[in-house]
Amino acid sequence: MADINMIPLIDVSLVLLIIFMVLTPYLVTSQIKINLPKTVSGLPADSDPVKVQISAQRTFYVNSKAVLADDLGGALRSALQGRADPVVLIEADAAVPFEYVVKAMxxxxxQGAQKMGVAVMADKK
Incomplete structure (x- = not known):
């Protein structure tokens, strides 16, 4: 009697498993539909906001002073303290993942910011 060779079946199964493991993250994220706003014209800020800047190296700056990510709350608290209209403007580099912008928000x-904005570059036509 001839035995059935299982090696090719195992090889194909493992290759399929690897393909599904590699493609699954792309399939899941592509199902999320988000329409991001375009900026054709924006209104300039009417007050002097506290600026939170996030560089491409993922460094936080509050009013142009470098701040560690863990100390961002304290720096914002002291910058917003005593302001009648606490406004925060977030300027993030285009290469920064959005999670850093959300953390700043x-x-x-x-820390008591009543208004927030995200700075964008106007589309020049």
Whole structure:
């Protein structure tokens, strides 16, 4: 009697498993539809906001002073203290993942910012 060779079946199964493992993250993220706003014309800020800048190296700056990510809340608290209209403007490099922008927004909200904005570059036509 001839035995069935299982090696080719195992090889094909492992290759399929690897393909599915590699493609799954792309399939999941491509199903999320988000329409991001375009900026054709924006209104300039009417007050003097506290600026939170995030560089491409993921370094935070509050009013042009470098701040560690863990100290961002304290720096925002002291910068917003005593302001009648606490406004925060976030300027993030295009290469910065959005999670850093969200972290800055969360910290600003926790420290009492009433208004927040994200600076964008106007589309020049």
């Amino acid at each position: 969360d910290q600003a909200k926790a």
